[in-house]
Amino acid sequence: MKKRIHSDNAPKAIGPYSQAVMAGDFLYISGQIPLCPVSGQVVGQTAPEQAVQVFKNLEAILKEAGMGFDNAVKTTVLLSDIADFAAVNEVYAQYISGEVLPARAAFAVRDLPKGVKVEIEMVAYKG
Numbered sequence: 001m002k003k004r005i006h007s008d009n010a011p012k013a014i015g016p017y018s019q020a021v022m023a024g025d026f027l028y029i030s031g032q033i034p035l036c037p038v039s040g041q042v043v044g045q046t047a048p049e050q051a052v053q054v055f056k057n058l059e060a061i062l063k064e065a066g067m068g069f070d071n072a073v074k075t076t077v078l079l080s081d082i083a084d085f086a087a088v089n090e091v092y093a094q095y096i097s098g099e100v101l102p103a104r105a106a107f108a109v110r111d112l113p114k115g116v117k118v119e120i121e122m123v124a125y126k127g
Helices: 049-063 082-095
Strands: 002-005 019-024 026-032 072-079 103-107 118-125
Touching: 026 049, 026 072, 049 082, 049 118, 072 082, 082 118
Parallel strands: 072 103
Antiparallel strands: 002 019, 019 026, 026 118, 072 118
């Protein structure tokens, strides 16, 4: 069985998709970009500033599902410029820590929605 997960503390989906879907014990969070959940505007100018807002959005969705970052099992980090990898990685490490870190892919893409510099999707396990 699957269930839609929605938090008013994260931006509304800007297309035909859910913020997240709970399927069994797994939560699949759609890629989050640095949008303010209230204004819908991009937060931050630099990739690290934007990454902080992305993690706030992820955290709100995880909380809605009764989880936290320690439940993350897989992340995908999309960057508009691979040169931002180290700086975004520093922000990432402030939110994702522990003995068992999630598997991760990180790569540069040509463009991201709304011209942002970073997008992160996540899979979490509630086990």
